[in-house]
Structure formats: structure tokens, C-alpha cells
Amino acid sequence: MKAVIAAAGRGTRMKHLSQNKPKHLISVNGRPWMSHVFDNMRAAGIKDIILVVGYQAEAWDSFLKNETHDLSITVVNQFKKMGEDRYGTAVPVECVEDVVGTDDFLFFYGDNVYAKEDFSQFLEVESGQSCIGGMRHEDPNRFGVLFEEGGILKNIVEKPEEFIGDLINVGIYRFTADIFGVLKKIELSPRGEYELTDAVSLLAQEKSVKVIPVSDYWMDFGRPEDVEKSGERFS
Numbered sequence: 001m002k003a004v005i006a007a008a009g010r011g012t013r014m015k016h017l018s019q020n021k022p023k024h025l026i027s028v029n030g031r032p033w034m035s036h037v038f039d040n041m042r043a044a045g046i047k048d049i050i051l052v053v054g055y056q057a058e059a060w061d062s063f064l065k066n067e068t069h070d071l072s073i074t075v076v077n078q079f080k081k082m083g084e085d086r087y088g089t090a091v092p093v094e095c096v097e098d099v100v101g102t103d104d105f106l107f108f109y110g111d112n113v114y115a116k117e118d119f120s121q122f123l124e125v126e127s128g129q130s131c132i133g134g135m136r137h138e139d140p141n142r143f144g145v146l147f148e149e150g151g152i153l154k155n156i157v158e159k160p161e162e163f164i165g166d167l168i169n170v171g172i173y174r175f176t177a178d179i180f181g182v183l184k185k186i187e188l189s190p191r192g193e194y195e196l197t198d199a200v201s202l203l204a205q206e207k208s209v210k211v212i213p214v215s216d217y218w219m220d221f222g223r224p225e226d227v228e229k230s231g232e233r234f235s
Contacts, residue, residue, distance in 0.1 A: 001123055002103060003046050006092035007034070007110035008054025008078040013222050021059045023221065024110045029231045033221050035067050036234045037113045044119035046106070048072045050099055052092040054079040074099060088193030090183055097180045104128065108172040111221045113230075118214045122174045130179070130207060132200060133172040133214045144169035144197050146211060153209040156197045167211075169197065170218045178207055 011023030018026065025032040041049070049071055053060050057077050064073055081095045093107060106122055108114070118133070125131055132153055134146045140160075146167045147154045156169060173196075182203045189195045203209055221230055 001046065001106060002048045002050055002100060003041065003106040003108075004050045004052065004093070004096050004100065005037075005108060005110045006052050006089075007060075008052050008092060009111075010055045011111070011222075015224060017224055017227070020056065022053070022056050025059055025063055026221075026227060028221075028227060029234050032063055032067070033113075033230070034063065034110060036230070037110065038067060038071065040113060040116050041119060042070070043116035044123065046119060046123070050074045050076060050096050050105075051110075052076050052078050052095060054084070086194065088189070089196040090186065090194040090199055093175070093179060093196060093199075094183050094194075100177070102177045104174060104176050106172070106174055112171050113219045113221070114170075114172055114214065115217050118172070118212075118218075121212050121214075122172065125174055125210065125212070128176055129174070129210055130176055130203060131174040131210045131212050133170045133218075134167045134211045135170050135214045135218055136166050137168045138166070140166045140168050148211045151211055153200070153204040153211050155204065156201045158195070158197055170214050171220075172214065173200070176207075179203060182206070 007022060007024045011018035014023040024034045028036060051073055053075060076096055076099060078092055078095050082091055104127055122131060144156045144158045145160055145165045146156055146169055182199045185202060186194060186198045189198060219230055219233060
């Protein structure tokens with residue numbers, strides 16, 4: 001199965017660490033963050049990867065030469081394909097439609113890492129089933145909160161101001177080609193962005209979207225302090 005990784009962002013929360021390179025290439029224990037992500041993907045048997053780049057795209061060249069000898073990597077430059085003014089979490093998915101075609105595919109953001117076992121859960125779902133990963137969290141209001149019934153997604157509420165549930169979206173999906181039609185229906189969010197969660201909520205109204213519990217670990221690599229924290233995970 002193909003896996004699409006979104007890695008076009010500037011990573012401004014990483015401050016000086018991402019000034020001259022994508023945050024996905026910041027060193028963790030002597031290796032780029034993305035190397036550790038690839039390790040877990042390899043362990044799950046995922047080797048067909050579509051990497052969506054943008055910011056400092058040329059910085060990926062040496063990494064791809066050195067780290068991906070056993071992987072099939074297709075690089076898509078989001079900024080060249082969609083422009084830098086089209087912004088939001090839905091855009092990396094939009095720009096791979098012609099590369100993915102009609103196949104089911106995994107999608108996640110390159111500043112997240114998941115355990116081999118959780119990658120495997122998404123691979124084992126029957127063909128034609130869309131899925132989203134969820135996890136119980138003690139501070140859910142910082143995330144998108146998932147509403148589900150019998151393991152089927154009903155809606156996603158982004159960063160609610162009050163407590164409405166503790167099952168959060170951890171940013172990993174399995175999509176069918178249906179997602180591309182739904183993406184064409186969404187509009188700019190109040191934040192002025194094209195939000196993937198808007199498309200997934202709409203997809204959930206039209207098709208069954210299964211919620212898969214992410215049970216092992218999930219890590220978001222977004223702030224300078226995460227370099228040390230992730231170093232402990234990958235030591």
C-alpha cells in the first residue's frame with residue numbers, strides 16, 4: 001500500500017532549528033527525524049512512499065540518497081504544484097490525486113511518528129474502507145475531538161473551547177479515492193485554511209469512516225523541546 005507523508009510545512013514552532021531546513025530533517029540522536037519515521041514504516045512493511053515537500057525542498061536531496069535505498073520514494077513538490085498561497089492540512093492530499101490514482105492509501109503528517117503495530121492496523125483493514133486514528137488524551141481540547149458511534153466516525157470538532165470528549169484525532173488516515181471528490185467540496189475554514197478534518201467529517205456523512213484506536217504510542221515533533229523527548233524514545 002502507498003503511504004503519503006505530508007512534509008511541506010515551514011515548522012515555525014521549531015524556531016531556529018528549522019530556519020534552514022525542514023523540521024523533518026532536524027537531527028534526533030544523530031539521525032534526521034524522518035529516518036526514525038521510516039524505520040517504523042519499514043518494520044510494518046510499508047516501502048512505497050509519496051513524500052510531499054515544499055519548504056526548503058532541495059534539502060531533501062541528500063537525505064533521500066542516503067536513507068532510502070530500500071524504499072520506493074515519489075517526491076511531490078506541493079508549492080510548485082499548488083502554489084504557496086493555497087494553505088491547510090487538506091492541500092497535501094489534494095496534490096497527490098494523480099499520483100495515487102484509484103488505490104487506497106495511508107496518509108499522515110511527517111512530524112508525527114507511530115509504532116509499527118499501529119501502522120499495521122491500518123494496513124490490515126479491508127480494501128475500500130476509510131479510517132482515522134484516535135487516542136484517549138488527558139488534554140483533548142488542544143486537538144480535534146472525534147465523535148464516534150460503534151467505532152464509526154460521526155464528526156470531528158477542532159479544538160473545542162469546552163470539554164466534549166477525550167478521543168482525539170492523531171493525524172493518521174487510510175483513504176480511498178473517495179476523499180478526492182470530497183476535498184473539492186470543502187471551503188476555507190474560519191482560520192482561512194483548507195482543513196482535512198472538514199473533508200473527513202463530510203466523508204463520514206457520505207461513507208463509513210472507521211475509527212482505529214492507536215494503542216501503542218504517538219509522538220508529535222513540533223517544538224524544540226521535542227528533540228530531547230523524541231531522543232529518549234529513539235535511544
